[in-house]
Amino acid sequence: MADSIVVKQEGEEPVSLADLVPFKLQLPEGVEPWDFANQGPIVNFPEGFLPQGTGIAVSPPSETSEDSAGEDEETVVDLSLKNKNLTQISSHIFHYQTLHFLDLSCNAIESVPPGIGCLTALVHLNLSQNRIRSLPHEISKLHHLVKLDVSSNALSELPEGVWGELVAMRELRVLDNELRTLPPSLMDLRGLQKLNVAQNKLESLPHDIGRLENLEVLNCGKNMLRVVPRSLGQLHKLWFIFLGDNQLTELPIEMCSMSSLRTLNIHNNHVSYLPRDLINLTTLENLSLRGNPLVYDFINDLPTKPMSLLELCGRAIKNGNIPYDSNILPQDLVRYLDSARRCTGTNCNGVFFTHNVKSVNVVTDFCGKYRVPLMEYLCKRKCAVEKGNPKTTGTRKNCDGAKMQKVLLSGYSAPTDEDTTRQAHGHS
Numbered sequence: 001m002a003d004s005i006v007v008k009q010e011g012e013e014p015v016s017l018a019d020l021v022p023f024k025l026q027l028p029e030g031v032e033p034w035d036f037a038n039q040g041p042i043v044n045f046p047e048g049f050l051p052q053g054t055g056i057a058v059s060p061p062s063e064t065s066e067d068s069a070g071e072d073e074e075t076v077v078d079l080s081l082k083n084k085n086l087t088q089i090s091s092h093i094f095h096y097q098t099l100h101f102l103d104l105s106c107n108a109i110e111s112v113p114p115g116i117g118c119l120t121a122l123v124h125l126n127l128s129q130n131r132i133r134s135l136p137h138e139i140s141k142l143h144h145l146v147k148l149d150v151s152s153n154a155l156s157e158l159p160e161g162v163w164g165e166l167v168a169m170r171e172l173r174v175l176d177n178e179l180r181t182l183p184p185s186l187m188d189l190r191g192l193q194k195l196n197v198a199q200n201k202l203e204s205l206p207h208d209i210g211r212l213e214n215l216e217v218l219n220c221g222k223n224m225l226r227v228v229p230r231s232l233g234q235l236h237k238l239w240f241i242f243l244g245d246n247q248l249t250e251l252p253i254e255m256c257s258m259s260s261l262r263t264l265n266i267h268n269n270h271v272s273y274l275p276r277d278l279i280n281l282t283t284l285e286n287l288s289l290r291g292n293p294l295v296y297d298f299i300n301d302l303p304t305k306p307m308s309l310l311e312l313c314g315r316a317i318k319n320g321n322i323p324y325d326s327n328i329l330p331q332d333l334v335r336y337l338d339s340a341r342r343c344t345g346t347n348c349n350g351v352f353f354t355h356n357v358k359s360v361n362v363v364t365d366f367c368g369k370y371r372v373p374l375m376e377y378l379c380k381r382k383c384a385v386e387k388g389n390p391k392t393t394g395t396r397k398n399c400d401g402a403k404m405q406k407v408l409l410s411g412y413s414a415p416t417d418e419d420t421t422r423q424a425h426g427h428s
Contacts, residue, residue: 082106082126094118105129105149117141128152128173140165149173151196156180164188175199175219187211198222198242210234221245221265230254244268244288251275253341259283267291276344311353314340318351 076096083106093102094115100123109130116125117138124147132153139148140162147170155177163169163185171194179200187208194217202223210231217240225246232238233254239262248269255261256277261284268291278284317324318340326334340351 077101077121079103089113089116091115097121100124102126112136112139114138120144123147123168125149135159137162142166144168147171147173150177152176154178158183158186161185167191170194172196182206184208190214193217195219205229205232207231213237216240216260218242228252228255233257236260239263239283241265251278253277256281262286264288308354310336314353315351319349 075098077098078101079093079096079099080101080103082103086104086107086109089104089109089112091113093099094113097118098121099119100121102119102122102124103126105126105128107130109127109132112127112132112135114136115138116136117140119125120141120143122142122145125142125145126149128149129152132150132155134155135150135158137159139145139159143165145166146168148166151173152175155174157179158174160183163183166189169189169192172189172192173194173196175196176199179197179202182197182202182205184206187206189212191214192212193214195212195215196217196219198219198221200223202220202225204225204227205220207229208231209229210233212235215235215238218235218238219240219242221242222245225243225248228243228248228251230252231254232241233252233256236257236259238258239260241261241263242265244265244267246269248266248271250271251266251274253275256275258281261281263286264284265286265288267288271289271292272294314337316322317337324334324337329337336353340353343350343352
């Protein structure tokens, strides 16, 4: 018999290789060989051999040649050390460079050694529910990593300059930490589909979050966000947005162009109105507004600044249908003219750029049930007068395909991973 064996820790029912502990133990004195055909005998090792005399289910030693003595170490792909009271990550783990799944969650680990970069085959790394304060730059070497979970730790920042190397990353979970900002390089995760940064101390999101072109699920709840970046409207694959429990006062009009948006949660903020065109999103099914002022009166007597010469000239060109292109105008002026927005006034076909008049139109029959104030942007104050008092109630009678299935004003709870997965499958 070999003088060392591969062991499997006793506990929950094994699933695949998830509970393998791939290290060698010398046979304790007094343990004799047995018939391995009896399907996983249990051996209680002598007191002190393992912590608290842990019982171990022993697998038979390999009967291959000595040349393949390290074969077990080289082929382990799934290792779970969840809830083992670990305070550090043993360097022995870094020898198993074929690991695809590593679960070190629910321990008391305070740091991640640079050696983590040796596990270049990792697909899923779970470091959640520990005491980790920082991540090493060596995680940039994990080019096959699809999911990283570092939730419920003590992270005050994420490393900068490493995320662009994680080309396979599809899901990042950083909820329940101490983050105040997100590193700019995080926007280099072009393949990212799910991002969860809830329950941190974020005061803003990166202005170029629109670069995450494949993002489908975004959870930023329970932070201190005051503004939503306008570039969020560029995320046309994003179908789930959770912005509840922040300090938002309004939503950018660009969000009205999110053609895949199905669920939008903005409960417990300071939002007084919604962008008018939000009601025209035919995909929107679930909207949570609970805990917002959503006032029906809007102050129109705010001081109005005079229009800039650039705004006046731009309006003249667009309203007069004067042709222009990059052959006669600088490229930045062409982009400016292309950014013109159409006035939503009833009898107005005018445009505006950055100078506009805000007016609230309250929808009284929101799919037959709710009163919701919608913000409109007009090119001049006269358009609001022609429409009637901006506080005048409007009606939306025909919901048809654009019907919102749920307008949630109360009783809404934060979504779980199972919720978003179930909704995604329900619309696939």
